[in-house]
Amino acid sequence: MKILCLHSDGQNAKIFQSELASFLSKLQQLVVDLSFDFVDVPRHKFYETGEAKDIRTAHQWLEKKLDHDNPYDGVLAFSQSAALVSSFLLYRQWYDHELPPPFRFAIWISGDIPLQVLKDLGVPVSKEAEGVVARARLQRDQGLGPSLAHAAKARRAVFDSDDCFGLNLNRLPLELKIRIPTVHVWGEKDPLFPGSVHLAGLCDPYIRKIHVHQGAHEVPRDGKELTELASLVEWCIQRATWPGQTQL
Template identity: 65%
Template structure:
């Protein structure tokens, strides 16, 4: 079994691999057949501000520069090429910007290439999101409220602040209310534009961007998804309790995604 791992914005595969060492070692101890492939995003840039520096800063990578439809679709084309060339992969584990690419890719594929099988049997989204511009490009009705929530969340992040109290107070209702998932009416979105493979969604209760993770969660089949809310922020849980819970959820996701009956749904 092989799982593709995609990092966040301005990181690289080595950083993600080091952050996931405790998690991966636990997963592989119970299933030695699991392999993880880490990949750098297609866009490379240097953090160095000095040209021709004798000691340049380590290179960082991203999957797109701007969160617009054209750039995100190009990232999706890169991912499709990666799967065709080096796959197939059983599952995907994606963090932050990597998760935005994967969720967008899955929805575009389901809508425009519905005759193809799912690209992955399961997905783990850590601090994930679905770009609202992608939903609008696919014809999904996106309210001003949904856009305002994401804009407010990004402003909190840019100010290095925690989540807005208004978002926190609405969190539980947003997860389970199909009429109002932070502004998205999930009942008005067709099944073809919802992710229908088993998923795990992980976010921190102190992450100002968590409403975007809730929106992505709402677009996944509620009967084959699991949620973990940890004590941290925009990060991978690494404490003992949080790590044990995440291992259990990923084990469930792998088993559910590879269940023979799942491919017939």
């Protein structure tokens, strides 16, 4: 089973592999025959802005990678690369729905879905949702933790499809929901976590698992948390290989 591993902006494949070493070791104890393809992205980042045009240009790199090195069973992506992969999946489902998903499952660490992508796909994005993302970035830029207002609403936002930090997910067509098994990981001290909640909300809740660790915008490192996370990813891999899932 082959998993594509994509680092965040400002990193490289070697650093990302080092950060994931303990987790992957635990995962390989649960799931045999796993292989991981760590890739350096162009210029250490996929795109400069969160504009839809910039992101769609970055999709060309991913598409070439998939054409050259597929098949991949799954993808493990951190931060900006998670935004790239999730948006790639949505565009593909919307415009090329006759094609099968390029991955059978996805693991996203501190990932999000750019609101400009949703707008480009015709999704109604409220001023509230834009304000949540803007506030989260301001908290990050000022070196602060999550907004108290965001933290207070966190649990409700995860389970409220009518108001997921300003997004009404019940208004979205099925083609704009990610329908492969997913695991979503973010830190409770990460000011950008509302974006991760947005991404989780766009995924099928029946084949989705969420793990919130005690850190910030980073790969979790605590041994107990890594053991729990490995179990969730094992579930995700098993769910992706169920005969009923592969027929979707």
